[in-house]
Amino acid sequence: MTLLAIENLSKRFSSGGRAVAAVGDVSLTLEPGETLGLVGASGSGKSTLARILMRLLPADAGSIRFEGEDWLSLSGTDLRRHRARMQMVFQDVLGAFNPRATVASVLDDPLRIHDIVPKAGRAQEIAALLDRVGLPASYAGRSIREVSGGQRQRIAIARAIATKPSLIVLDEAVSALDVSIRGRILELLVELQEERGISYLFVSHDLAVLRAVSHRIAVMEAGRLVETGPMRQVIENPQSPAAKALVNAVPRLVTQPTEGPFHDV
Numbered sequence: 001m002t003l004l005a006i007e008n009l010s011k012r013f014s015s016g017g018r019a020v021a022a023v024g025d026v027s028l029t030l031e032p033g034e035t036l037g038l039v040g041a042s043g044s045g046k047s048t049l050a051r052i053l054m055r056l057l058p059a060d061a062g063s064i065r066f067e068g069e070d071w072l073s074l075s076g077t078d079l080r081r082h083r084a085r086m087q088m089v090f091q092d093v094l095g096a097f098n099p100r101a102t103v104a105s106v107l108d109d110p111l112r113i114h115d116i117v118p119k120a121g122r123a124q125e126i127a128a129l130l131d132r133v134g135l136p137a138s139y140a141g142r143s144i145r146e147v148s149g150g151q152r153q154r155i156a157i158a159r160a161i162a163t164k165p166s167l168i169v170l171d172e173a174v175s176a177l178d179v180s181i182r183g184r185i186l187e188l189l190v191e192l193q194e195e196r197g198i199s200y201l202f203v204s205h206d207l208a209v210l211r212a213v214s215h216r217i218a219v220m221e222a223g224r225l226v227e228t229g230p231m232r233q234v235i236e237n238p239q240s241p242a243a244k245a246l247v248n249a250v251p252r253l254v255t256q257p258t259e260g261p262f263h264d265v
C-alpha cells in the first residue's frame with residue numbers, strides 16, 4: 001500500500017500585499033521503504049510542503065493520505081497517536097532547543113510523549129538509540145551545546161527514530177555539515193532505512209546529496225512540481241529547465257557512476 005499520497009496541495013502566502021503561491025497544486029506519492037528526493041532552488045516551496053506535511057502549517061487546498069488516514073483532517077488524540085509515525089529532521093532541529101537541555105532529555109521527550117517505553121526502561125532505550133546512531137551512551141549526560149554539528153544531527157536522527165516512524169521528512173538535514181561528515185550521516189540514514197523499512201522525504205537544494213540516497217527525485221520550481229522520475233533518469237537526462245539547471249549546478253554529477261542509492265558516497 002502506498003504510504004503517502006499528496007494530492008493537489010496548495011499554499012499561498014501574502015507578504016506586503018503580494019501573494020506568493022509557495023506550493024501550487026502539488027501531487028506526489030511515496031512507497032514504504034522508498035526515498036523521494038525533493039529538490040529545487042531556494043524559495044521553490046520545499047520547506048512549505050514539508051511543514052504542511054508535518055502539520056506545522058495548514059494547507060489552503062488539497063489532501064494527504066498517510067498510512068491510510070486522511071492526514072490533514074486528523075486532530076486531537078487521533079493526530080497525537082498518528083504523529084509518532086511521521087518524524088522530521090531539520091537542518092538544525094536541536095538548535096531550536098534550550099542549549100542547556102541534555103541529550104538524554106531530548107531523546108526522552110518522544111519516548112514519554114508517545115508512551116513508547118515505560119519510565120523504568122527509558123534510560124536503557126536512550127542508550128540503545130545513541131548506540132544505534134554511533135554515539136557513546138555517555139553522551140546522554142551532555143548538554144546539546146557541547147556536541148558538534150554532526151553529532152547533533154545524529155541525535156536528531158535518534159530522536160526521529162525513537163517513535164518507530166514509517167516516514168521521516170528531512171529538510172536540508174545534512175546541508176550544514178562538512179562533506180566528510182555528511183557522507184557518514186547519509187550512510188547511517190541508508191542503513192536505518194534498510195534495517196527498518198523507513199521512507200524518507202529528503203528535501204535538499206543539492207542534487208549531489210539526493211543522488212546518494214534517493215530512489216526517485218521530484219523537482220520543484222516556484223511552488224510547482226515540474227519533474228518526477230527515477231533518480232538516474234532525472235540526473236542523467238533532465239527534461240525541465242529547472243532540473244537541467246540543478247544538474248548543471250553540481251560539477252561532475254553525471255560523469256560519476258550512479259549505481260543506485262548510496263553506492264559511491
Ligand SMILES: Nc1ncnc2c1ncn2[C@@H]1O[C@H](COP(=O)(O)OP(=O)(O)O)[C@@H](O)[C@H]1O
Pocket residue numbers: 013014015020021022040041042043044045046047048049
Ligand atoms: N511564513 C511565510 N510568510 C510569507 N512567505 C513565506 C513564508 N514561508 C515561506 N514563504 C515564501 O514561500 C516561498 C517558498 O518558501 P520555502 O518553502 O521556504 O522554499 P524552499 O524551502 O524551497 O527554499 C518563498 O517565496 C518564501 O519567501
Ligand SMILES: [Mg+2]
Pocket residue numbers: 046047048172
Ligand atoms: Mg527550505
